[in-house]
Amino acid sequence: MKKKLVVIGAGMASGRMLEQLFEADPGAYDVTLFNGEPRGNYNRLMLSPVLSGEKTYDDIVTHDAAWYEANGVDCRFGEPVVRIDRENRIVHSNHSSAEYDALVIATGSAPFIIPVVGKELPGVVTYRDLEDTNAMIDAGVAGKDAVVIGGGLLGLEAAAGMAARGASVTVIHLMGHLMERQLDPAAGYLLQRDLEKRGITVHCKGATKAIMGHGKAEAVLLEDGTVYPADLVCMAVGIRPETRIAVDAHLEVERGITVDDALRTSDPHIFALGECVEHRQQLFGLVAPLYDQAKVLARTLLGEEAAFQPVKTATKLKVTGCDLFSAGDFAEGEGREDIVFRDPGRGIYKRLVLQDDRIIGVVMYGDTADGNWFYGLMKDGTDISEMRDTLIFGPAYQGGAAPDPMAAVAALPPEAEICGCNGVCKGTIVQAVQGGATTLDAVRATTKASGSCGTCTGLVQQVMAFTLGSDVAETPQGMCKCTDHTHEDVRRLIRTMDLKSIPAVMQELGWKTVGGCHSCRPALNFYLLTEWPLEYRDDRQSRFVNERNHANIQKDGTYSVVPRMWGGVTTPAELRAIADAADRYNVPMVKVTGGQRIDLLGVRKEDLPDMWADLNAAGLVSGHAYSKGLRTVKTCVGKEFCRFGTQDSTGLGIRLEKLLWGSWTPHKVKLGVSGCPRNCAEATCKDVGIVCVDSGYQISVSGAAGMEVKETEALVTVPTEDEAVEWTAAFIQLYRENARYLDRAWKWTAKVGLDWVKEHLSDAENRRALNERFELSQSVYRRDPWAEHAKPGARDEFSPLADFRLEAAE
Amino acid sequence: MTNWIDIAALDDIPPQGARLIRTRTGCVAVFRTHDDRVFALDDRCPHKGGPLSEGIVAGHTITCPLHNWVFDLNTGIAQGADDGSVATYPARVENGRVLVGSEIIARRHAA
Numbered sequence: 001m002k003k004k005l006v007v008i009g010a011g012m013a014s015g016r017m018l019e020q021l022f023e024a025d026p027g028a029y030d031v032t033l034f035n036g037e038p039r040g041n042y043n044r045l046m047l048s049p050v051l052s053g054e055k056t057y058d059d060i061v062t063h064d065a066a067w068y069e070a071n072g073v074d075c076r077f078g079e080p081v082v083r084i085d086r087e088n089r090i091v092h093s094n095h096s097s098a099e100y101d102a103l104v105i106a107t108g109s110a111p112f113i114i115p116v117v118g119k120e121l122p123g124v125v126t127y128r129d130l131e132d133t134n135a136m137i138d139a140g141v142a143g144k145d146a147v148v149i150g151g152g153l154l155g156l157e158a159a160a161g162m163a164a165r166g167a168s169v170t171v172i173h174l175m176g177h178l179m180e181r182q183l184d185p186a187a188g189y190l191l192q193r194d195l196e197k198r199g200i201t202v203h204c205k206g207a208t209k210a211i212m213g214h215g216k217a218e219a220v221l222l223e224d225g226t227v228y229p230a231d232l233v234c235m236a237v238g239i240r241p242e243t244r245i246a247v248d249a250h251l252e253v254e255r256g257i258t259v260d261d262a263l264r265t266s267d268p269h270i271f272a273l274g275e276c277v278e279h280r281q282q283l284f285g286l287v288a289p290l291y292d293q294a295k296v297l298a299r300t301l302l303g304e305e306a307a308f309q310p311v312k313t314a315t316k317l318k319v320t321g322c323d324l325f326s327a328g329d330f331a332e333g334e335g336r337e338d339i340v341f342r343d344p345g346r347g348i349y350k351r352l353v354l355q356d357d358r359i360i361g362v363v364m365y366g367d368t369a370d371g372n373w374f375y376g377l378m379k380d381g382t383d384i385s386e387m388r389d390t391l392i393f394g395p396a397y398q399g400g401a402a403p404d405p406m407a408a409v410a411a412l413p414p415e416a417e418i419c420g421c422n423g424v425c426k427g428t429i430v431q432a433v434q435g436g437a438t439t440l441d442a443v444r445a446t447t448k449a450s451g452s453c454g455t456c457t458g459l460v461q462q463v464m465a466f467t468l469g470s471d472v473a474e475t476p477q478g479m480c481k482c483t484d485h486t487h488e489d490v491r492r493l494i495r496t497m498d499l500k501s502i503p504a505v506m507q508e509l510g511w512k513t514v515g516g517c518h519s520c521r522p523a524l525n526f527y528l529l530t531e532w533p534l535e536y537r538d539d540r541q542s543r544f545v546n547e548r549n550h551a552n553i554q555k556d557g558t559y560s561v562v563p564r565m566w567g568g569v570t571t572p573a574e575l576r577a578i579a580d581a582a583d584r585y586n587v588p589m590v591k592v593t594g595g596q597r598i599d600l601l602g603v604r605k606e607d608l609p610d611m612w613a614d615l616n617a618a619g620l621v622s623g624h625a626y627s628k629g630l631r632t633v634k635t636c637v638g639k640e641f642c643r644f645g646t647q648d649s650t651g652l653g654i655r656l657e658k659l660l661w662g663s664w665t666p667h668k669v670k671l672g673v674s675g676c677p678r679n680c681a682e683a684t685c686k687d688v689g690i691v692c693v694d695s696g697y698q699i700s701v702s703g704a705a706g707m708e709v710k711e712t713e714a715l716v717t718v719p720t721e722d723e724a725v726e727w728t729a730a731f732i733q734l735y736r737e738n739a740r741y742l743d744r745a746w747k748w749t750a751k752v753g754l755d756w757v758k759e760h761l762s763d764a765e766n767r768r769a770l771n772e773r774f775e776l777s778q779s780v781y782r783r784d785p786w787a788e789h790a791k792p793g794a795r796d797e798f799s800p801l802a803d804f805r806l807e808a809a810e
Numbered sequence: 811m812t813n814w815i816d817i818a819a820l821d822d823i824p825p826q827g828a829r830l831i832r833t834r835t836g837c838v839a840v841f842r843t844h845d846d847r848v849f850a851l852d853d854r855c856p857h858k859g860g861p862l863s864e865g866i867v868a869g870h871t872i873t874c875p876l877h878n879w880v881f882d883l884n885t886g887i888a889q890g891a892d893d894g895s896v897a898t899y900p901a902r903v904e905n906g907r908v909l910v911g912s913e914i915i916a917r918r919h920a921a
């Protein structure tokens with residue numbers, strides 16, 4: 001007599017298992033199949049092409065009515081099982097029941113719903129089945145606003161599908177880059193760029209606070225206050241195994257239903273497979289291992305020996321036009337090495353992670369043709385040491401002689417294009433070199449080759465070397481070991497190529513390291529925030545400790561706190577607040593600085609936010625004594641009190657400090673304003689010094705009194721205070737826009753020449769434009785960082801994560 | 811065998827940043843890298859005691875904020891020409907939580 005097999009869930013895993021079972025022994029079991037969805041098995045992966053309109057539901061059905069009938073399956077679709085009676089071996093739905101000799105649980109998983117206000121509003125869907133897909137199709141057809149929460153595989157397929165149908169879509173993602181479990185930041189950046197090209201808005205580092213609406217979803221509110229309109233909200237933040245009936249039946253369940261290698265649960269008559277199981281502490285979210293489970297379970301059910309062994313799986317995103325491939329482990333680690341290939345022009349990125357001469361991880365974007373080949377090498381653990389040099393180029397390059405770059409360049413015909421941006425061919429470069437352009441700069445100047453995105457620089461140099469018959473004499477110094485581009489190149493390219501994030505710069509300009517280093521990251525952060533004041537968000541983690549913590553670190557790890565004292569002027573109330581703070585936080589030293597203000601030295605990091613809050617309450621703000629930015633404006637008493645004073649030097653100093661404070665600059669900026677040529681404010685050794693005279697204001701620039709002592713050089717003399725302010729801000733903006741990071745003003749003017757500076761500033765139109773750009777940037781940066789970090793909620797990073805001092809130490 | 815202590819959510823540590831654990835024998839810095847891995851190292855630079863937690867995290871390295879020595883987070887060994895190393899402790903992420911080895915509490919002071 002045939003035995004009775006009951007299967008709960010007609011999904012991808014059980015479907016494949018039944019195929020295998022019927023193929024091996026059609027007579028072994030009478031099968032009853034329950035399914036929660038009112039339909040049989042279809043290819044769930046293909047819901048995305050259905051959503052985007054590339055396929056219809058009919059195209060993706062895997063088992064139709066005829067198939068079930070031919071195999072004698074008793075189908076109970078639309079009947080979720082509500083109870084398993086293990087004692088009597090019967091399962092129950094709300095409509096019927098079925099007895100079993102063997103039971104298979106294949107209930108898949110349930111989408112995770114984040115517990116925010118409004119999650120139950122109509123218009124909030126997940127992405128799991130045909131019903132969800134149809135709801136999203138409707139949103140697209142009606143041209144609505146859709147928000148997808150979750151920038152993983154499912155979320156992005158949902159977003160792209162709805163966008164293809166005409167919805168206007170925003171993706172909100174908690175992490176710093178998309179698909180962070182499959183992609184590293186570089187590939188995540190390329191993906192984001194491609195999605196944005198098709199009109200999808202991507203908001204990373206976005207935490208959802210609430211879904212708002214009356215009677216239905218209308219908008220999504222984020223923790224940072226951003227609101228996105230939403231007629232439809234799709235939550236795709238993750239899945240968890242659907243184990244409810246197994247838990248109720250008291251089967252052993254950890255995160256998923258636990259199964260052994262034969263896929264048997266803790267009850268010998270009950271088996272489980274698919275996303276609902278946990279096998280050796282591992283959960284599953286992709287079909288490849290589930291198909292292996294299906295094979296094993298079919299054999300187990302037929303009484304054969306079989307054991308399931310999970311293999312590494314690879315992921316692809318099914319969004320037409322976004323080609324990505326990811327497999328294995330791509331975290332950096334001890335003994336691991338990277339081979340990175342970037343072709344910014346074509347938006348291609350490939351990275352192989354190697355350990356012991358074997359591939360252990362692959363991330364590819366843009367060109368994934370070789371993905372499966374790398375995946376094969378990885379799965380087989382092939383030793384790649386022999387082909388390491390050319391490995392990244394894929395199978396097509398293996399086996400031949402190692403390519404000689406010089407020979408390759410020599411072989412190029414004269415009309416071969418070398419610089420894609422400017423359409424310069426090899427012949428033109430050869431001619432220029434023969435005509436006397438023997439340095440890269442000269443070649444750039446005469447032909448424009450490598451003058452735009454710069455990625456062909458190496459090739460241009462090879463053409464030059466081949467023409468000159470030697471190595472090119474001069475190669476400009478790269479910013480750091482991460483890139484061959486100079487600071488100047490990087491700045492120019494940030495502007496011309498519209499690069500707006502650190503990963504964007506690193507990808508497009510071919511950074512050689514994965515995350516940069518302590519030398520290039522602060523520079524890039526500065527260049528980006530100067531270039532895109534409104535769009536770019538300052539990256540705290542790319543800042544040196546003092547600027548990250550808004551205080552100067554001391555040699556023992558404590559900090560110093562210097563409140564601003566505008567123009568060196570203070571009040572009894574401010575002094576009292578400073579004295580109180582010094583008492584309250586046991587400050588070991590209170591010192592008057594060389595910059596006309598007071599330094600509280602030796603403050604503990606965790607006290608900083610409290611101390612700032614106290615100082616803020618008395619109206620004191622950060623003095624930025626730690627920043628590559630405006631430090632102090634030193635003044636003298638001036639004509640208000642001094643018998644020699646010609647103008648209100650104190651007032652002008654305060655006015656300038658209030659205008660300039662908070663701005664970030666390539667290096668620190670200090671000002672001095674003296675009321676007469678006696679120069680008590682030492683204005684002539686500051687970055688900008690103003691000496692007041694009867695007829696007006698003498699402005700001189702580029703002084704310093706540090707490691708080098710430099711007297712300022714005269715810039716201009718102007719009759720009114722307003723003009724003095726306008727010239728000063730214009731000078732500082734010119735410095736911000738042009739100087740190399742960490743060049744103090746005098747170093748920069750020594751490079752470009754003071755005449756160049758004068759030329760730019762003497763044009764009134766230009767001065768006005770510089771002032772406007774400075775003001776635009778200040779609309780973002782003229783604010784007190786102390787106040788921001790003293791806010792409740794923003795303080796955490798200043799305190800330790802955990803304190804084990806009270807635990808017994810041995 | 812390592813006993814694991816759950817100390818915080820991964821999101822309590824900023825990406826490419828660090829937070830501290832205080833113990834009776836000094837602080838341990840817990841770093842989070844760009845790829846969401848975590849590393850626990852003594853928060854004391856072998857050069858002149860700089861607080862490594864305040865350095866810049868790049869890839870799997872940390873640069874000391876005081877004089878720019880660079881350490882591999884995996885091994886605690888100084889890179890390049892500099893000579894020295896920092897003690898490392900087991901640390902990992904599981905289900906969005908940061909776990910550290912209990913030896914952090916029980917260790918003797920290195921110095």
Ligand code: SRM
Nearest residue numbers: 552560592593594595596597625631704705706707708744
């Ligand atoms: C506090 C103060 C000394 C004091 O007790 O008076 C000071 C303290 C430091 N100075 Fe200074 N400088 C201070 C006025 C000066 C002055 C005098 C002035 O501004 O009139 C100079 C010379 C003028 C100049 O800048 O041209 C000065 C030239 C430097 C330099 C050399 C700069 C250069 O271009 O050569 C450095 C090193 C650097 O910036 O790279 C420096 C760096 C430092 C640092 C930030 C060293 C560091 O990186 O840790 C010191 C921080 C100590 C701390 O924890 O607070 N400090 N420093 C003064 C703070 C002024 C303020 O109110 O903000």
Ligand SMILES: Cc1cc2nc3c(=O)[nH]c(=O)nc-3n(C[C@H](O)[C@H](O)[C@H](O)COP(=O)(O)OP(=O)(O)OC[C@H]3O[C@@H](n4cnc5c(N)ncnc54)[C@H](O)[C@@H]3O)c2cc1C
Nearest residue numbers: 009011012013035036037044080081107108274275286287
């Ligand atoms: C849109 C989308 C795209 C995807 N793309 C990919 C991809 O590109 N590559 C990849 O590898 N994977 C992809 N996946 C994941 C893949 O679809 C799943 O891994 C796979 O479907 C899991 O198979 P399963 O049989 O365990 O569960 P499912 O296929 O989910 O089947 C479970 C079935 O059980 C039913 N059920 C649940 N509880 C009960 C109950 N109590 N009684 C009766 N029936 C019940 C459910 O209704 C469901 O029909 C994608 C998933 C989705 C949603």
Ligand code: SF4
Nearest residue numbers: 552593594599706707
């Ligand atoms: S002179 Fe040197 S020691 Fe003195 S405060 Fe300035 S940097 Fe520090």
Ligand code: FES
Nearest residue numbers: 855858860874877
């Ligand atoms: S203390 Fe760390 S480098 Fe000097």
